[in-house]
Amino acid sequence: MRERSFLTGVVDVDLHTTLLLLAGLLIVVSLIQPLATRLRLSSSVLLAAVGIAIGASSTFLLNTTLTNRFDELAKAIVDFPIHSEAFLYIFLPLLLFQTALTIEVQRIVEDAAPILLLAVVAVLVATVVIGAALAPIAGVPLVACLMLGSIVATTDPVAVIGIFRDVGAPARLSRLVEGESLLNDAAAITLFVLLLDLLVGGHQIHAGAAALAFVRNFIGGIVAGYIGARLIVSLLPWLADLRLAQVTLTLALPYLVYILGERMFHVSGVVAAVTAGLVMTAIGQPRFAPDDWHFMQDVWEQLAFWASSLIFILASLLAPRMLMNVGWHDLLLLGVLVTAALAARALVLFGLLPLLTWLRLSQNVDNRFKTVIVWGGLRGAVTLALALSVTENPAIKPEIQRFVAVLATGFVLFTLLINGTTLRLLIRLLRLDRLSPLDRALRDQVLALSRGKVADAAQKIGVSYNFPDNLVTDVTKSYAASMSARSASEAAETAIEAYGEQAQLLLGLVALANHERDLVRRHFAERSISGSIVEQMLANVGRIVDRTRAGGQAEYMRAAQRMIDFSKRFRFAHFLHRRFGIDGPLVDSLADRFESLLVNGIVLVELAPYVDEKLAPLLGERVTPLLHEIIRQRQELTGVALEALREQYPSYALLLERRFLNRVVLRREDREYRSLFEEGVIGPELYNSLRRELEAARELVDLRPRLDLGLETRDLIAKVPMFASFTAEQLDKVARLLRPRIALPKETLIKEGDRADAMYFISSGEVEVFAAGRIIKLGRGDFFGEMALVSGKRRQADCTAISYCQLLVLEDDDFKRLCKNNPAIKALIDQASDARFDMNRRAAAAK
Secondary structure, eight states: OOOOOTTTOOTTSOHHHHHHHHHHHHHHHHHHHHHHHHHTOOHHHHHHHHHHHHHHHHHHHHHOSSOOTTHHHHHHHHTOOOOHHHIIIIIHHHHHHHHHHTSOHHHHHHTHHHHHIIIIIHHHHHHHHHHHHHHHHHOSOHHHHHHHHHHTTOOOHHHHHHHHHHHTOOHHHHHHHHHHHHHHHHHHHHHHHHHHHHHHHTOOOOHHHHHHHHHHHHHHHHHHHHHHHHHHHHHGGGGTTOHHHHHHHHHHHHHHHHHIIIIISOSOHHHHHHHHHHHIIIIIGGGSOHHHHHHHHHHHHHHHHHHHHHHHHHHHHHHHHHTTTOOHHHHHHHHHHHHHHHHHHHIIIIIIHHHHHHTTSSOOOOHHHHHHHHHTOOOOHHHHHHHHHHHTOTTSOHHHHHHHHHHHHHHHHHIIIIIHHHHHHHHHHTTTTSOOHHHHHHHHHHHHHHHHHHHHHHHHHHHHTTOOHHHHHHHHTTSOTTOSHHHHHHHHHHHHHHHOHHHHHHHHHHHHHHHHHHHHHHHHHTTOSOHHHHHHHHHHHHHHHHHHHHHHHHHHHHHHHHHHSOOHHHHHHHHHHHHHOOOHHHHHHHHHHHHHHHHHHHHHHHHHHHIIIIIHHHHOTTTHHHHHHHHHHHHHHHHHHHHHHHHHOHHHHHHHHHHHHHHHHHHHHHHHHHHHHHTTSSOHHHHHHHHHHHHHHHHHHHSOOOOOOOOOHHHHHHTSGGGTTOOHHHHHHHHHHEEEEEEOTTOEEEOTTSOOOEEEEEEESOEEEEETTEEEEEOTTOEESHHHHHHOSOOOSEEEESSOEEEEEEEHHHHHHHHHHOHHHHHHHHHHHHHHHHHHHHHHHHO
16 A cells, blocks of 8 residues: 655555554664663764664665565665655754754853854854855855865764763853854755755856855744743743643644744744744743743753754665765865865864954863864764755756766765764863863862761661661672761862862852852742743853853852842833933833842852852851852842832832741642652542642732832822912913933932933932032932032032932923922922022032
């Protein structure tokens, strides 16, 4: 029975045979994993080797005259219905999206400059260098050589990251390679499509037009991916606690943006899929319940494992077919291709990357890292899929098809079988798999402390279960008696003497920051903080880790101060409020700031015991007080910022604290019910009933109370004594002239020398005026800024908000109108203005 293949839509292979072969390949994929571990090889390299072996043996059995017993099976493998579009439309969006989901966007942003250089500039350089090297000797047009360069510019990180993980390579090296591969495919495929159109259309290469088309496709893909992800994220609240539906929605996302981007909008679908994944990671996570987010990541990890494994082995099946009739000239071209690709990669890393460091756009990248990245640029299934698409295109001449197929396949095999098998050795030769001296000292301290605790625990277990004394002694004898908390403390002091107190302090600060991140995640997992702030809090803590590693204590405190400062988003919201009277973004930003400061203060309180319990035995008595002092300084910074908000909005502060406590209580209640259910004390019916009641209560608590800015003009006017005697009609007239405004702590309201355009009434808060060498504090009921309006001169003082202030702003024209219609107010303002003029005159005379 012949049926339509679900992969190609072509009636040529029995569907049952296709499914049977896929099942067999999945079995092969599963069995290769333990074999790769035992042989200490990357599973990707082994999958490629097995795929090539299966493809080669099937081709041999199909064409040999020795036997025809296996012809049907061999033909099914050789004619397996997998075409380039299956790779590009089934597997690629899934793999790109999953890789983006696993990346910490903030950490990638920190290394944005070198990653963009490796991902975009390196692709362009590799394409040009390879094309220029091959064009004189290949016998095909230059555009075909450039197209081959773009095909082999795609890198595959799976094997490399696996090797990095096995040998314990530095985290930043893995981050650079992951970030590069994520955007590298996007840039390379976008360039490939552009060059393919030039080759098929027979057009001349115009650098300006080509560059414009490349930028349009790239930016268009970013826009398509961002919009698609935002739309999908907006649907997530409708699927709260429906994890299967949420995962299904995320599965649809990469295919939607990829196919619509390619087919409808004619932009890069690869860029769209990558962008969608990054946006989902950055803003989608807070929309998930913590357990649902982890579930979604687990499902995607499984999908990516299947896809990456199948794409490697299926692409490798094609290798023998694409290497038919290889000659000596092909080997020469392959040698040139390998040399040019390595040279181009080295040129970018050793030539262009140092410029970024010199321009202070990037931290310095170790030359050993650069060497590993040059040699670790493995190519894989995407390269083979692009080459296969060329061989399937009838508009391309056969000699060009063969040129691309042979060299692309040969290059993939070289990188997998040569680079891939020697990369581990290179990392060891460069000593990147070894701990630094300081880390080794820390390792000794950890062993000293941990082994002592393990030995004590083993001794107690032996006594509890009445095991023979000689058995317990035999088990614990490997843990030397010297491995105790006391020897750990001695090791800490020795490390301080050997590497300096600052080195130990650096270790402590990094450990503190990492634990702070864990605490934030724990609070989010326990649903005691809102999803709307957790992403920013995690990004802030991630920045502390990175900056501390780069600059020690000074950078730690600078990054901690940045957590307290007003963010760019907050300042933009305040700008909208100040300039256009748009209050919505400021309300949300103030509420977010309120909650994040509250949670930050709680987390800092939880850090102190961690120092005593975990870090003190490792780092010694000299470093521990320094860590406590740093935590105290951060608590003070956070407390001052939070208290400024409390003073302005005391009732809202109580609402947030009540909400936090209620969420913690509900989480504890949930744990208690779960524990009783798992222990069999209560049955499923009662447990489900209790859970429903709990969820109903949680829905009410999860709703964050709305912050009232308190900017109702009539209410603010009533707080100003000057207007206390006004009738309701007079208050209405004044209200139409005054504009309410929130001022932030340390915000400059008036600057000396500026043109006078308004005066201000203080409804609440405090303002500091610096005039004629004197500092004057103004509070509720006071006004300022009127002197320049009365005199017609420029400002004579600086005015700065001390705290959050509710102000009423009176513009120049409205000031004149108010004074004209209200002689009593004009008299008060003139009186205050004359007094301030006299004071300034006396201060100037005293000087």
